[in-house]
Amino acid sequence: MGNMKKKIKLFDPYVTTKEEKYLLEALWSHNWASGGGSNFVNLFEKKFQEYLGAKACVSVNSGTAALHIALSAAGVSGKEVILPSLSFVSTAHAVLYNNGKVRFADIDPETLCLDPDSVKKQLTSKTKVIMPVHFGGMPANLKKLGKLAEASNSLLIDDAAHSAGANFGGKKIGSMGAMSCFSFHPVKNLAMPTGGLVAINNENYRKVQKLLLSLRWCGITDRKGVDYDVKEIGWNFYMNEFSAAVGLAQLSVLDKLNKKRKNVAKQFHKKLNMERKMPLNDECVYHFYWILVKDRSQFRKKMSKMGIETGIHYKPIHTMSMYKNNAKLPVTEQVGKQIVILPTHPNLTEQDVSKIIECTNKFC
Ligand SMILES: Cc1ncc(COP(=O)(O)O)c(C=O)c1O
Numbered sequence: 001m002g003n004m005k006k007k008i009k010l011f012d013p014y015v016t017t018k019e020e021k022y023l024l025e026a027l028w029s030h031n032w033a034s035g036g037g038s039n040f041v042n043l044f045e046k047k048f049q050e051y052l053g054a055k056a057c058v059s060v061n062s063g064t065a066a067l068h069i070a071l072s073a074a075g076v077s078g079k080e081v082i083l084p085s086l087s088f089v090s091t092a093h094a095v096l097y098n099n100g101k102v103r104f105a106d107i108d109p110e111t112l113c114l115d116p117d118s119v120k121k122q123l124t125s126k127t128k129v130i131m132p133v134h135f136g137g138m139p140a141n142l143k144k145l146g147k148l149a150e151a152s153n154s155l156l157i158d159d160a161a162h163s164a165g166a167n168f169g170g171k172k173i174g175s176m177g178a179m180s181c182f183s184f185h186p187v188k189n190l191a192m193p194t195g196g197l198v199a200i201n202n203e204n205y206r207k208v209q210k211l212l213l214s215l216r217w218c219g220i221t222d223r224k225g226v227d228y229d230v231k232e233i234g235w236n237f238y239m240n241e242f243s244a245a246v247g248l249a250q251l252s253v254l255d256k257l258n259k260k261r262k263n264v265a266k267q268f269h270k271k272l273n274m275e276r277k278m279p280l281n282d283e284c285v286y287h288f289y290w291i292l293v294k295d296r297s298q299f300r301k302k303m304s305k306m307g308i309e310t311g312i313h314y315k316p317i318h319t320m321s322m323y324k325n326n327a328k329l330p331v332t333e334q335v336g337k338q339i340v341i342l343p344t345h346p347n348l349t350e351q352d353v354s355k356i357i358e359c360t361n362k363f364c
Pocket of ligand 1: 161196
């Protein structure tokens with residue numbers, strides 16, 4: 001009876017006493033902003049850089065901020081950015097924050113990540129950035145997209161919000177392309193109260209790192225003691241010590257938690273009856289597991305009655321009033337009507353997973 005009543009949440013961060021210990025350390029250090037005190041922000045940046053094998057990393061206070069300053073550094077003003085419409089709206093907002101132009105390309109029906117053939121059709125002389133999203137932790141085809149970026153003299157900047165710990169071709173997402181933008185929002189695979197990070201792999205990475213450090217803190221540069229200069233506009237985007245404290249604890253178990261997510265996805269893939277579902281890929285970190293269902297609203301109602309929370313990720317961005325245009329994205333549109341997200345978080349028990357499978361098969 002108790003188990004029947006227990007709600008299965010769609011997302012739920014994994015917490016241990018390590019987060020508590022680090023948080024208290026940050027609290028009593030009396031230094032809550034970046035730097036000084038326990039120095040968790042710098043430590044997190046360094047450890048995450050090592051984990052990824054990236055050339056440099058700059059932490060910020062959200063995934064949205066990471067996308068914002070990465071595209072600012074790329075110089076997209078007056079230029080075009082090609083991105084999927086099946087994403088959180090920040091992916092597109094980041095282009096507009098920087099006075100760039102959004103060009104949506106369609107997605108691959110298997111992976112729901114950017115389809116390189118569709119991207120090819122969107123390339124123009126104004127293309128500056130190709131920006132894939134690793135949807136649900138599934139790596140986009142960085143090889144083909146990287147070649148398109150190279151051939152069109154544009155940059156590959158990935159929205160890696162769902163993919164902390166994922167790989168492509170045996171290499172960590174965040175160690176390839178020009179820049180990768182991570183989110184550490186509480187629902188993400190690596191969770192913080194708020195947080196984000198830009199991993200930099202450009203050839204001139206030191207210059208880009210210096211620019212991003214300035215962009216994340218009001219444009220402040222050339223600091224010598226108490227003296228500094230401001231040459232261009234920047235934002236107040238720096239990460240705080242509490243977020244970094246939680247992130248550092250989460251990073252130490254990221255691979256273990258991703259393994260749990262993969263194990264849940266394996267069971268879903270094997271036991272769910274529907275035809276269209278998230279494929280199996282050992283390099284994916286299954287931020288969530290997607291399925292396509294015919295009558296989504298009925299399905300979600302029935303699941304909710306059984307205490308299982310599901311989600312819709314996402315209503316395609318090009319269907320929002322602000323972004324409506326004539327883009328023809330048939331795969332995105334069909335997926336946008338039928339997609340349902342199931343939980344894969346590390347707090348699910350074996351009973352929870354069995355219940356999700358049983359109910360999904362019954363109600364879909
Ligand atoms: C694909 C994608 N991009 C960007 C973001 C923005 O991240 P944040 O919420 O940390 O600003 C999110 C998550 O919220 C996301 O899912």
